[in-house]
Structure formats: C-alpha cells, structure tokens
Amino acid sequence: MNIKPKLNPLLHASMLFALAGSAAFAAEPGPASWADANKSMDYDTFMQAAKSSFPYATPEEFKLRVENDPTLKTCNATMDQPNAAQSAEIIKFEQARIQYPKDGKMVGDWQQGEKWAKGTTGGRIGFADADNPNLPSGSNCFACHVMIPGFPGGNMGPSLVGYGKRGQSPAILKYTYDHVYDSKSIVPCTIMPRYGGQGHLLTASQVADIVALLTDPQSPVNQPEKTAAK
C-alpha cells in the first residue's frame, strides 16, 4: 500500500488524541507523471461533454452529482494538494454542512450500523441495475477499510478494527460522527467520500448507527473474530 501517513497540521488540537496510535492519512499526491492531468482540459469544456454524455440525468441530479461543489473544485484544481489557506477554507465550509440527528444523539444502534456499513447498494441511478430509491442506502465502508475481524475489507483506508479502544467520550463521538458524515471537514481532499447531507448517501441517523458500530464495545468491530463472522 502506498498511502503515506502524514499528520495534517490543520487538525483541531482537541482531535489529535483521537488519532493517537493511528496517524491521520492526508490525501496522497497522485501518480507523479500525471501531475498535470487536471490541466489537459478546461472545466467548462469538460462539463459540456458531461452534459451530452449524461443526457438522462435530471437537472437536480446533474447539479448534485456532476457539477463540483467548492470543495471538490479546490481538490481537483490542486490534484488533492490544497495549500494551508485552501485547506482552512474547505474545513470551514464542510464543518458548516454537518447536521446532527434531531434527538442530538450521535450514537445509534450498532446492529443497524453494521447493515449500513456492509451495504453496497443505494444511490445508483439510470437503467439496468439502478437502486430502488425507497430503500435505505448502504455505504460500503468495507470497500476501503478492514473493519470487522474476519470480514474482507479494502486497503485504501486504515484498518478500523478495534476502533472502540478510543472510548466513547463526547470528543471521540463527535470526531467519529464528523468523520463519517463529512470526512473533508477533518482531512480536506481525503479520498474518503462524504456520506452525509444532500447529494450523498446516508442520513444523520444512519451515521449515528455507524458511530455505534465503531465505538460500542459490543459491536463486532471491537470483538474477536468468532462473534463477527456472519
């Protein structure tokens, strides 16, 4: 794996202890010989091609999925290497996007959370194999993370096995909630998707369920392999 651990200087000091023992991953530079790929075309010409290539998207779908918001604009313009000022701007913008569950509880039900984390469907539109929009979305955390001992996971993100060791203090819960709801509020331009809010896959209460999956001592994330394998 060629992700280089690198501490982000902009991380809020109070969050640093949450990261102890598992260095934060900053977005890594792209392949060196492609450093100028984002200059091979201008955004407007590209968007014209996108318009004709995605003719079946509604204006709403086009806006939410195809057009870049300010954060992705910056990430694309810098090939995921925003400077300090740009990073600060992204963090501010993304923090303001985060919504918490109506009941104020950042921890939900880990059994539900396991469903959302393992689920791979949701949010796919179009013709063949589109998802039923009336069913709740999954988030496929396992695409990138090893999370539950014995359950296959990907290696694009750090292992989250035993995450609950960090405890369930309010600061840890908030850090975890924020990271899942809006990863870019913590690591600007991280490859981890933003999951909460309009145009993304999960509801606030689903995020809270996933926070429970990560932090509850009873959850399979924090149990040895045998109870986890299902």
Added chain:
Amino acid sequence: MKNNTKIATAWGLTLIAAALQVSLAANPAPNPVNQGNDDYVEYQNNVDASLADGANPGAFTVDDGKALFLKARGPNHKNLSTCDFGLGPGVLKGAYSELPRYFKDTGRVQGLEGRLMTCMKTIQGYSEDDIKKKYLMPEYKTADEGDSTGSDLATLATYVAAQSNGLKFDTKIDDPHMEKAYHLGEYMFFHRWGEMDLNCATCHGYNGRTVRGVPLPNLLDTHTAGMVMAAFPAYVIKDGTMRTQWWRNERCVMAMRLPWLKTDSDLDNALTTFMRVQATKSDVKINIPGSKARA
C-alpha cells in the same frame, strides 16, 4: 455451461475472497511481465484459470455474433457486412485494434459499440428511436430484480472484436479530434465527482490497492492496461453473459454514483481512448473473449 453456473453462484461478494484462495491453491498460473501490479495480474490469471479446460463460454458468442452480423435485419433488410469500422467498408480484420478513431461521416470519435449503432442506422435503417429504446435506455431493472440481461450489441461487438485477436492495440492520436478525446479521457480519469467524491485514479492509478480485499488493476501501468483492454468484450462469470468496454466504463461510473453513461457518448469514447492509448504502449495481444469474475 453447467460448471459455469456453479462458479457464477459462488461469486457472491462476500465469497470472493474465499473462492479466490481456493483457485489460487488449485491453479498456480503463470505471471506475465508487468511493472508491479502483481496482485491484480495474479488475481486475473486465476479468474481465467477458473474457466477450466480453456472453455470460455464467450467463444460461442463469437459464432452467434457472426450469424447476427450477416443476418438481414431492420427496415432495409440488410446485413452489416458493409459496415466501416475505420479500415474501409467490410474490413474487419484489425479494425478493433485501432479503435476508437475519428469518423468523417459522423464527425465524431467513436468506438466499436458506437460504430455498430451507426451502421444499424445508416445501413439497416433503424431509427434513432429504435436504437435508443433497444441499446441506450436498456430495460429498467433494480438491483434487487437481478442483473441486467445480455444485449445483441455485445454479441455483435464480440464477433467484430475477435477479428483483431492476436494483434496489439494501435490507437493513434493523429488528429485534433483524437487529441481532444484523449485529453477529455485523461481529465476525466483524474477528475473527482459524483456522490462518492471519487475519480478513476483513486482505484486504478496505483499498484497494490484493493476493494473489499479484491486487487484492483492499475490502468496507468501499461501492461495492466493492455491486459484489461485486450479482454473486452469479456464473458462476465457473475452475469453469465458478454459485456463490452462501454459496459465496463458504465459500471464504474455507476459505482461512483454519477448518472447513466450513454453508450458512444463523448465521455464513453474519451475514457476508452485514454485507456486504449495506455494499452497501445504494451505488448499485450487482443484475446477476445476475455473472462471477468464479476461486475
């Protein structure tokens, strides 16, 4: 075929890792030269080896495709034997190896699926609307209702592509249209968008990355790009049918939660152009039908 149905059912997502370990043990496959994307190369060799006895069911599709290609169809009751894939009307040998290319008659850069649809219109007399209903807006099915079914566009594409077997890809950036298509493809490969904030490079720009434990091809590694491109149209074990390069592009675009990618659209052709140019830098020879484990 019976054997393959069994394999197909064994390829549930969670079972992939287990199934792989079995086939790894059973079939130590040769490891062709590559530039470090070994895990993927080994993984794909084992997918190929899982179709034991060299029996890729997609081989039947080459014959089916030939019959369909030569069958008089459409309002004009004509077959496709005069279709021009870039080397002149009716020349099939080697045509696929040079696609996508710029076509004067349509004024566009097109790949194989696009050219087939063009000929269905110009030669066979199908209307824009026929093509749209049949190929561009395939019957709506939810993921719960099972996989989308095969398409006769894929059947035709398999036949035509197989007429380049044994040749290297030779996609040329030799005019401003091809240059633009290449740069569009390059830009898109690195452009983050969609509900998941991803770009193609996240998953296909590095050696050694995995999704759910399954090795990903690094499409910027020219040997790997050659291996991947030379296998499409491919027999997809999970679907039990042939899938084209457009279909592969669309699957990943869909996974990024972008809208449905129109077949033969500018971005479809741009992506294929970008990846074929990487494949052109390798020595890998076209070998249709390839085999792929899953969607």
